[in-house]
Amino acid sequence: MQALSISCLNFDYNVRGTHQILRYLHRRHCGGTNSKSQTTSSGLLRLQFKNTAVLYCSSGYDDVDGEYEKVSSGGVDWLVSPHPFLDAKTLRPIRFEPLKLDDAPPQSGPASSDAPPVTVIVPVFGSPRYTLDIRREIEAFLPELKAIGGRVVISIDGHPVPAQNLLHRDLLSGLDADLVDVHCQDRNLGFIDNVNFLYSKTGSGDIVVLLTTDVRMQPGSISRVIAPLLADEKIALSTPFAIGGENLEAPECDVVHWRELDRILSWDEPAYPDAETNVGYMLAVDRRKYPGARLFDDFFVNGYGDDSDLYYRCVNLGYRGVVADNCCVYHEHGASFGVTELRSELRVENHRRFMERWGQVFEARHAAAVAALEKVKTDKSRLLSALVHSCPMPQLVFLLPTNDRRIGGVAAVFDIVEGLCDRGLPAAVICAATPFDEHGLPVRSIPADDAARCDVILANAAYLIATAHDTCEPVKKMARQHGLKSGYFIQGPEFSFSDGEYLASVLSGYAGFDAVFVVSEFLKEIVGDYIDEQAILIPYGPPLEKYYDLGVPREPKSIAVQFNGNPNKGAAYVAGVVSALAPLGYRIYSFGNESLRGRRQNFCTHLGFLSTAEKVRLFNKVEFYLDASNYEGLGLLLMESIRCGVIPLYRYNGGTAHILQSRGVGIEIGDYAAIHRIRQQLTEFRDAADFGAERARCKNAIADRSCEAGVAAMLEWWNAQR
Amino acid sequence: MHSVELIDTGRLLGWVSGDIGGFPAQVQLCCAEGTVAIAAVHERVDVLSAGFTRFSGFDLHISAHAADCPWRVHLEESEYEVAPLPRCNEEVVTVEEAYDDLLSGSIAFDRRIRSLCFYSAEGSTRAEINPFPDHIPGPGGSTGHRYRFRVENFDVSKIFAVKINNDAVHCLGPGWLAALL
Numbered sequence: 001m002q003a004l005s006i007s008c009l010n011f012d013y014n015v016r017g018t019h020q021i022l023r024y025l026h027r028r029h030c031g032g033t034n035s036k037s038q039t040t041s042s043g044l045l046r047l048q049f050k051n052t053a054v055l056y057c058s059s060g061y062d063d064v065d066g067e068y069e070k071v072s073s074g075g076v077d078w079l080v081s082p083h084p085f086l087d088a089k090t091l092r093p094i095r096f097e098p099l100k101l102d103d104a105p106p107q108s109g110p111a112s113s114d115a116p117p118v119t120v121i122v123p124v125f126g127s128p129r130y131t132l133d134i135r136r137e138i139e140a141f142l143p144e145l146k147a148i149g150g151r152v153v154i155s156i157d158g159h160p161v162p163a164q165n166l167l168h169r170d171l172l173s174g175l176d177a178d179l180v181d182v183h184c185q186d187r188n189l190g191f192i193d194n195v196n197f198l199y200s201k202t203g204s205g206d207i208v209v210l211l212t213t214d215v216r217m218q219p220g221s222i223s224r225v226i227a228p229l230l231a232d233e234k235i236a237l238s239t240p241f242a243i244g245g246e247n248l249e250a251p252e253c254d255v256v257h258w259r260e261l262d263r264i265l266s267w268d269e270p271a272y273p274d275a276e277t278n279v280g281y282m283l284a285v286d287r288r289k290y291p292g293a294r295l296f297d298d299f300f301v302n303g304y305g306d307d308s309d310l311y312y313r314c315v316n317l318g319y320r321g322v323v324a325d326n327c328c329v330y331h332e333h334g335a336s337f338g339v340t341e342l343r344s345e346l347r348v349e350n351h352r353r354f355m356e357r358w359g360q361v362f363e364a365r366h367a368a369a370v371a372a373l374e375k376v377k378t379d380k381s382r383l384l385s386a387l388v389h390s391c392p393m394p395q396l397v398f399l400l401p402t403n404d405r406r407i408g409g410v411a412a413v414f415d416i417v418e419g420l421c422d423r424g425l426p427a428a429v430i431c432a433a434t435p436f437d438e439h440g441l442p443v444r445s446i447p448a449d450d451a452a453r454c455d456v457i458l459a460n461a462a463y464l465i466a467t468a469h470d471t472c473e474p475v476k477k478m479a480r481q482h483g484l485k486s487g488y489f490i491q492g493p494e495f496s497f498s499d500g501e502y503l504a505s506v507l508s509g510y511a512g513f514d515a516v517f518v519v520s521e522f523l524k525e526i527v528g529d530y531i532d533e534q535a536i537l538i539p540y541g542p543p544l545e546k547y548y549d550l551g552v553p554r555e556p557k558s559i560a561v562q563f564n565g566n567p568n569k570g571a572a573y574v575a576g577v578v579s580a581l582a583p584l585g586y587r588i589y590s591f592g593n594e595s596l597r598g599r600r601q602n603f604c605t606h607l608g609f610l611s612t613a614e615k616v617r618l619f620n621k622v623e624f625y626l627d628a629s630n631y632e633g634l635g636l637l638l639m640e641s642i643r644c645g646v647i648p649l650y651r652y653n654g655g656t657a658h659i660l661q662s663r664g665v666g667i668e669i670g671d672y673a674a675i676h677r678i679r680q681q682l683t684e685f686r687d688a689a690d691f692g693a694e695r696a697r698c699k700n701a702i703a704d705r706s707c708e709a710g711v712a713a714m715l716e717w718w719n720a721q722r
Numbered sequence: 723m724h725s726v727e728l729i730d731t732g733r734l735l736g737w738v739s740g741d742i743g744g745f746p747a748q749v750q751l752c753c754a755e756g757t758v759a760i761a762a763v764h765e766r767v768d769v770l771s772a773g774f775t776r777f778s779g780f781d782l783h784i785s786a787h788a789a790d791c792p793w794r795v796h797l798e799e800s801e802y803e804v805a806p807l808p809r810c811n812e813e814v815v816t817v818e819e820a821y822d823d824l825l826s827g828s829i830a831f832d833r834r835i836r837s838l839c840f841y842s843a844e845g846s847t848r849a850e851i852n853p854f855p856d857h858i859p860g861p862g863g864s865t866g867h868r869y870r871f872r873v874e875n876f877d878v879s880k881i882f883a884v885k886i887n888n889d890a891v892h893c894l895g896p897g898w899l900a901a902l903l
Contacts, residue, residue: 293745315742315773352848357746359836359887361763362779531859 002043002129005096008388009452010254011382013080019073020379021047022056022384028101028267044627046085046096056077063088067327095507098651104268109541113149118226119208120149121198123191124168125157127616129545130213130332131171137215141222142179148223151179153201157184157194163551171545185268191303197281199295201289208293210283214332215242216442218262218281224586228287229271231233236289237321239278240263244440247370248323251377253384253596254453256428257421258445260391262328264384272325273376276369277311278321280323281331283312289319299357305350312358325376330442381700387452393460394428396420396718397490398473399478403431403445406609408636409491412519412540412707413467416489419711430454432471458482462516464720469494470504472509485514488536490523492529492633493654497568515717517633519710520655538713541705542640546612549645549695550620557586557686558622560646562629562637563604564592570628570651576675577626578603584679588619619644623691624667624682629653641704642666642698647691649678656702663701665694723774724797725781732807738797739774746777749795751784751804752868755882755896758841762872762887785809786893793893806893815884815890820902822879826872828854831886835869843896849873 011017018481025045040205046062047054054080055064064141065088068081079085084093087383111118122138124131154177156168172182181201191196195210204210223241228235240251243258255261280303285295292313296306311321355362361493382701398413407715409657413429420427421443431445446453458464458478459712465487466475479486488510495506508514510530518535520526525641527535563574569592578588582603590604610618615637619625625641627650634640635656638648650657660666669678724738724747738747746761746827764779784793786806817827829838829851838849849871878899884890 110747139847294743297745311745312777313740316744316746316777317742318770318776348850350846352850356837356839356848356888357761358763360889361765361836363836364765 003046003094004043004099005048006099006387007294007456008386009389009456010048010049010385011049013047013052013054015071015689017382017386018054018071018078019076019622020383022076023074024383024387025266028103028611029267040683044085044094044096046094047098051394052080052082054087055081055085057483064488065091066092076656080435081369081374083365087655089123092532098621099266099390102392102394103263103388105218105220105224105263107144107220108148115230116205116207116286117147117203118145118209118222119202120145120150120152120211120222121195121202122152122154122211122213123157123194124172124213125153125159125188125191125194127545127613128164128167128171128214128548129684131168131544132545133216134211135172135175135697137211137217138175138180140219141217142176144219146179146224149220149374150200151181153181153183153198155183155185155194155198157189157191161187161551164383167548171458190484192298192300192306195296196294196298200293204287206287208285208287210280210285212281212331215281215329216332217329218266218327220266221262221282221327221329223625224266224323225282225284226236226712228270228322228324228654229284229289232272232320233289234318234320235272235322236270236286236309236319236438237275237278238284239275240277240282240324240327240329242279242281242329242334243442245281246370247277248275248281249383249440251380252329253381253392254388256446257426258328258330258442259421260388261384263681264387264391265326265328265380268340268380268383269325270324271376272322273325274369275310275311275321275323276366276373279306283307283310284324290314290317291565300353301346303350304347305354308354309357315361320462323373323376325380332442368524369428389456392426394426394457395462396425396427396465396487396714397457397461397463398427398465399448399475400429400431400445401433401470402427402435402436403434405441406436409467412491412636412710413489414441414443414445415543415707416538416540416639416710416714419707420714423711423715425715428457430457432474432486455482457519457716458484463487464519465489465515466509466513467491469497469509472505476512479634486512487515489515489517489538490527490633491519491540493523493631496631499568517714517717520658521585522655523633523656536713536717538709538710539705540634540707542548542550542636542643543703543707547619547640548615549699552620552646554623554645555587555621556623558589558620559586559626559649560618560626560641561589561604561626562592563590563606570630573628573630573651574626574677575671576672577628580654580679581682582676584683586682589622591615593616615640616644619646623647623686624649627651627653627657632656642702643700647685647689647694648698649682659705660701665697723802726797726800726802729802729804731805734778734780734784734795734804736797737766737769737774739769739778741775744775744797744876744898746775747798749780749782751782751891752794752796753786753791753870753883753893755870755893756841756843758883758885758891760848760885760891761888765780781889782903783807783890784892785814785890787811787895787898791895793891793894807890811892811894811898815894815900817899820899823876824872824874825876825878825881825899826870828867828868828870829884829886831866832866833887833889834867836887837885838869838871839883839885840873840876840878841883842877842884843882844880846885847876849872865884 045056064085067078131151285432300306417427464479495503516535519540588604591607592609625646627638634655638656726736728735738745748759751758762780763777764781769778772778789808819826
């Protein structure tokens, strides 16, 4: 008889929770058309709780012996015992295999002939990164949409720079023209009018799914989101949970990746609680019920509040807006607002407008609705966390000293892990310290002090990978303990860090790994003498289209520079450059350390810490970017600025400089004694150079560097291992 | 469709159905200086079950700095006249700062304030509001709420009325701020 086990070691046994898990597993086994779940219909299933174990078998317990208590709840019987369950024939402990919940979300069949048409509408504006992302999403869900008789309508909102519209159009070209209509607006409509334009292109009997470009989803998500509209004549609106979902944030749980979270939720029975209110990142609207000609009211200013207003208008008409609580998407936030400065002001103004219209309604209803939704989320949280150890286990586990993603090297590891998970290779990050709030992020770290979880993960992994010199020894030790292979993901010349303080431990740490990964040729050369086998080059770089050239005029004689007071980042060198260029009328925009803001305003305009959107804005404003670091394994800022069309001024200091110099692009500047020559170099460049052509050469030099290329290289290595 | 269920000094009660887009209907209150629009958003399940919108009710408290400031109320095609409850402006609004384009102070109300709008001859503006953290009950043991408010980038010289939530409107009169500016 098949005997499977689920490890629910984070939980003490209770009847309600056990019943919930068993009901879920029964649904997962019996529901859907493509289920290949191992869950037994007649075999044994053990739930191993922290304090005891539960044994369930739908065909009875004649074959089981041992000391146990029989429990019945909701028509389901199970056995409870802290002792081993015995095989009645042999009186030996039953051997259990771990249950793996690795099947995809359930797929719906073709739509019935009387089902309403489904139209997905996608407003596009802002970062081309999101346009690229939504293109991938559309390509992924088109087969599902085709099966239910659906189509997609996209509207690219007008941009002041026509080249941006062309770029978005290019990024969307080649989609199946039979199913996807793409419209380009001549002028900027703004989010609300662009959505209403799209809405006007849908039929009055359609189900419309508004999808913003910063949403990523799993297969079957559209079917799950429209399901409540088809199932209940009183439901007019539906939104899935999201990581980054604001009031519809996914249930808090131990599952570290949103895709796994969605896989578990997809098999759970939906309750469709009131959303109070629906959110516009992914919003299904039943036009057969909501009769308005326009979706959103332009009483609201360009996003925020418009979706909540729609919710209360539908409630006003006697309908409900619900959460599709068997679905979770990832919502990154800010696709339309990424390069504007007005986000917070818009929020405030629209909140006031919303409260002017609906303040009393909100006050009368909101608290009770939130409490009801929280109850649903609490149940889901318990289920998700109970099943976390049955999700596909990470094969590659990275050990980071911290989860602070403001540090470029930390963000790079999470980028790689997220990319691997997206491409189907489960990966995870264990962090020694977790000071950074990871709320709303697609992948979350596992704290190293959660020893029980770490043990389960490491027991099932293939590789444990160090990411910094102080994780080398722990990785080697833990890999030995758990019988894993070990790796080292090297992003910098760490022997030079902290003025060489860790030279000895860094150099001795290079040896003894089964695989060493480096992010640049420069690093590959310098670690080559200390490792047995050749290091594997991971051509990491900024994600494609995340940093982009708007093609707008730039401020003459302007330079951006990272300036955080760190001597290793060339603070002294920057000061020398500023002293040399200030008399010529150059304006230096520095950024980095927030505490330096305003302290060097006579010489630099210091902007403090910059978000991605703020960096894009700055790098589209200046002519040059100065990389003054003493050393860089891979200068990410330099690459980000080049992607935005900046001409790089660089010291020959490491990975990116090595790439630029070998291609003969950008402006290489000398060491400290040559600072005075920068004046002449810049003057000659500005007098003679064709900025456009040089920009193109610089971009071309780093074209093969990206997060996507890094993930692909990692996957290629992994597949070769197998 | 609408129904007026009570008209009294300083009070108007009834319902007016919203439109097919679910927008709540507006009750238009007009005085000599201008018009104030109030959304009818009190829940009326009886109205919903009669085939109209759920949030249709209104229960308006109407006051003015003087008794001789009648408000004409427009509901769909009908017009009603409501005599305001006289209240001196200082009972309602306490001014702390008044400049051409800025007004701040405090306001008292017997319920939580979710929204505060000032109306002038040239338009309206929504104020920033923050509850007094250490509010002490007012004279007579009032258990009301007091909020700080602030209005910026708005020509405050022609403010004539203030709207609190969609519950109350007070006519401040056209020359209310003139002495302070």
